[in-house]
Amino acid sequence: MKSTGEQDAKSRRARGPQTVVLFFVANQMFAIAADYVQEIRSTDSLAGAANEIENPELAKVRHTLERGHRTYYVVNAGMHFGLPVTRPALVLILRQFRAALLVDRIDRMAEISGVYPLPLAFAGDERRWYRGLAYLDDSVIPVVEPTGFLTPEEFQRLDRASALAASQREPEAAVQA
Amino acid sequence: MSIAENARENSFVLLHIGDRRVALPAGLVAELAPPVRLHAFPHTSKLITGVIVRRGRIVPVYDAGLVLGSRSSSSSHRFYLIARRQIGQVSELGAIAVNGECELATGEMQPPAMDRPAYVAGTLAVGEDSLDVLNLDGLTGSYSAAAGESLHAEAHQFHGSEASR
Numbered sequence: 180m181k182s183t184g185e186q187d188a189k190s191r192r193a194r195g196p197q198t199v200v201l202f203f204v205a206n207q208m209f210a211i212a213a214d215y216v217q218e219i220r221s222t223d224s225l226a227g228a229a230n231e232i233e234n235p236e237l238a239k240v241r242h243t244l245e246r247g248h249r250t251y252y253v254v255n256a257g258m259h260f261g262l263p264v265t266r267p268a269l270v271l272i273l274r275q276f277r278a279a280l281l282v283d284r285i286d287r288m289a290e291i292s293g294v295y296p297l298p299l300a301f302a303g304d305e306r307r308w309y310r311g312l313a314y315l316d317d318s319v320i321p322v323v324e325p326t327g328f329l330t331p332e333e334f335q336r337l338d339r340a341s342a343l344a345a346s347q348r349e350p351e352a353a354v355q356a
Numbered sequence: 357m358s359i360a361e362n363a364r365e366n367s368f369v370l371l372h373i374g375d376r377r378v379a380l381p382a383g384l385v386a387e388l389a390p391p392v393r394l395h396a397f398p399h400t401s402k403l404i405t406g407v408i409v410r411r412g413r414i415v416p417v418y419d420a421g422l423v424l425g426s427r428s429s430s431s432s433h434r435f436y437l438i439a440r441r442q443i444g445q446v447s448e449l450g451a452i453a454v455n456g457e458c459e460l461a462t463g464e465m466q467p468p469a470m471d472r473p474a475y476v477a478g479t480l481a482v483g484e485d486s487l488d489v490l491n492l493d494g495l496t497g498s499y500s501a502a503a504g505e506s507l508h509a510e511a512h513q514f515h516g517s518e519a520s521r
Contacts, residue, residue: 260398299443300416303400312414319395319407
């Protein structure tokens with residue numbers, strides 16, 4: 180006989196099929212719901228559009244992007260997940276969140292049957308990182324939670340630092356003019 | 357209590373984790389699974405090595421050897437013992453990589469000595485041996501405590517070496 184908890188865990192398993200983008204960071208595959216991705220660009224194509232943060236507040240965020248009068252913070256996915264350092268080639272610009280993600284490569288788009296909840300045995304930062312797990316082609320793939328890349332507090336810190344840097348740049352620009 | 361319930365309560369699965377032989381109440385054991393593929397992904401829960409998929413469920417795998425202090429190479433893992441664990445109000449399955457043969461034994465568990473760690477629910481006499489009976493719910497807490505003690509010892513060593521300069 181199954182306990183109520185087990186039955187609950189099983190009933191929470193699937194939220195219906197959904198399309199995901201599968202991407203790699205340091206040879207680890209992740210999935211992100213396609214709905215959350217606005218644009219995928221190569222890092223080369225953004226070379227002129229990205230601004231380097233001179234004194235990074237967060238080690239994983241070293242660049243910003245200006246898109247539609249909004250500042251997007253570029254998160255290095257490898258550093259976020261504590262993976263070995265790689266040379267990211269692509270940027271996933273997220274929808275609804277002012278964040279973009281540096282990744283190594285895109286594998287493909289795929290349809291998953293649902294997202295399994297992360298087992299409760301996982302009790303660390305991963306509960307914020309992942310929406311859950313997907314089972315695809317005999318592999319278990321973590322499905323990332325877009326809001327997990329930067330907490331509201333981290334956004335506030337980055338916004339403050341960004342505003343300060345902008346205010347420091349204005350007098351310099353006026354002097355040069 | 358019926359005879360069947362009593363027998364179940366006094367039944368234990370004897371298993372090898374690394375070089376340690378321990379017991380687990382048989383009532384908690386859901387399955388002894390073959391060495392299926394371990395799926396690993398980034399996380400910060402130190403006692404977890406990854407997950408396996410069994411019967412449509414995703415089951416976390418605990419590295420019990422870390423707590424028991426008995427390391428073994430993954431190639432020597434022969435089975436995954438899948439057991440129920442209580443986390444708050446929820447019961448969840450968890451797997452432990454075991455090697456060697458697993459046996460069923462009956463006996464009466466004795467309470468643990470006062471100084472035994474939280475992962476020891478009691479002791480079981482099997483032949484001339486006295487085996488620790490694992491308390492799965494105590495594994496995580498024991499690991500945190502052990503890691504804390506280890507860090508404390510490292511810090512102590514560090515400060516000692518700094519002071520001796």
